[in-house]
Amino acid sequence: MSIKKSEELADFIRISAVKMTNKGKSSHVASVLSMADVLGVVYGDYLKVNPDEPKATDRDIFILSKGHAGAGVYAALAWRGFFSKSVLDTHYQNGSILSGHVSHKNIPGVEFSTGSLGHGLPASIGFAMARKELGSRVVCVMGDGECNEGTTWESALLASHYNLNNLTVIIDCNKFQSLKTTKETLNLEPFAQKWESFGWDVFDIDGHDIKAISAALNANSKKPKCIIANTIKGNGVDFMENNILWHYRSPQNEEYELALEKLKNYER
């Protein structure tokens, strides 16, 4: 286990997210910040993927189901060497390969395009079914608000029914969705019990604790795993934290400078 690598990548994702959403004048910076530590561990220290052989038969599969946080995946892939970090500077701009919602077109390392919520988990099940015998593992990151979608619960039934213990869902549980909190919008609680009752192994953890994320990912299980990563939306930039405005607002001018400053002094 390499905590250092995961931390380095998480830091890179946070700073990239602010830079990319600044330059592209795009939304969803807070949605990337909430899952930066999760992605840091997944891409920094867990997934068996190889930028020199992005389609290797037995590779692990990562799917970002909350596609609006695509900037985070692009940053992780660039950090892993799937493409040049300079490509990140083009995010969201005319003619770029990096769209706001994650897309696989012309981007090595992106396994699946999403953007409409509730699509990533069903596809992950298909990957997990087809690849179980290869020893390939599938990780799907979803949003908590995304769990409003009915396909989540169809999939929760199916993954358990087919005993897909090579599938891990990580829910970036930042407690916010498009307009208000998840609790105010459509209460998910008791969330962990729901997944447990559907037949999943549930790990209810601090989604900014690198060690806890790594431990949950690496825990042996005979069932599909659901990691409820309790996170802070906008984590690391105090004025973005738990503020719905930053689901949409792009950091510009003083706000941009201040956000970078906060992240430079980020304390775990």
Add this chain to the structure above:
Amino acid sequence: MRDNFIKTLVEERSKDDSIMLLTGDLGFGVLEEFEELYPSSYLNLGIAEQTMTGIASGLALSGKRVLTYSIGNFPTLRCLEQIRNDLAYHECNVTIVAVGGGFSYGQLGMSHHATEDIGIMRALPNVEVLVPCTNLESELITKEVIASNKTSYLRLDKSFDTETDDTDSFKYGKLRRFRKGSKYVIIATGGILEEATKAADELKTKFNLNIKVLGCHMVKPFDEKDLINNLVDADIILTIEEHNLVSGFGALIGEVLFRNKVQINHFINLGINDTYSGEVGDQKFLRNSYKINKEEIIKQLLNKI
């Protein structure tokens, strides 16, 4: 058509173990043989068409040749966005199979009438649309779609026309001539072709008119040149479909004729005139109700000839 489809699928699976059949909990009396012979290639994913289609994408992107199976609008409209985003955008090798095109499930009611599917599926980039007109076509097209690496929609009808000695041999993607003629042409897609050939036969017997009847099994991609070559001496063209006229087969033919500056005197489209059916009746009954039948073809043609 359904039985020809499954018979062919079983044969193809015996040669290719990458083929997987996914059903949305339908296919009683149809899919059992496949399940018994190839249990590891068969998944009943429950009544969850959206998730079934998403799963199909993951399987296909891992090298499987996948078919999703259900009836009416369930494998198409119910999970349209999954078809668009997960299958078509990713260019997945998945064939979406819908049993019960048009009014096949007439008495079951509006929910089970697949009468907008062709237009909606045709509007999706990367999706091929196959509508067999005969049982033989159902078999041959099933082989083709499985062998292709495309996302395809296969619409299987309860009704079907029959092949005769005069029917053109089958060429995938080409129009087939079922009756000879030149000036007067009927073009049909799907099992409703039977109404066209019956009308042509009656017009021949009663009025000694030679009506050319063309069957179209590939709505997309559509071979425009092939159509134009088939219309060299055409004066009246009538299209018939068991589908909404809006965005339907007749609309497609109209587009092609106009784009290619085909000069004709009359262009008649028979289909469902932008409505849902609330009537109770079998396929034949509803065809009569909506005037998409042999009698209407004869009436319309005699009116113009």
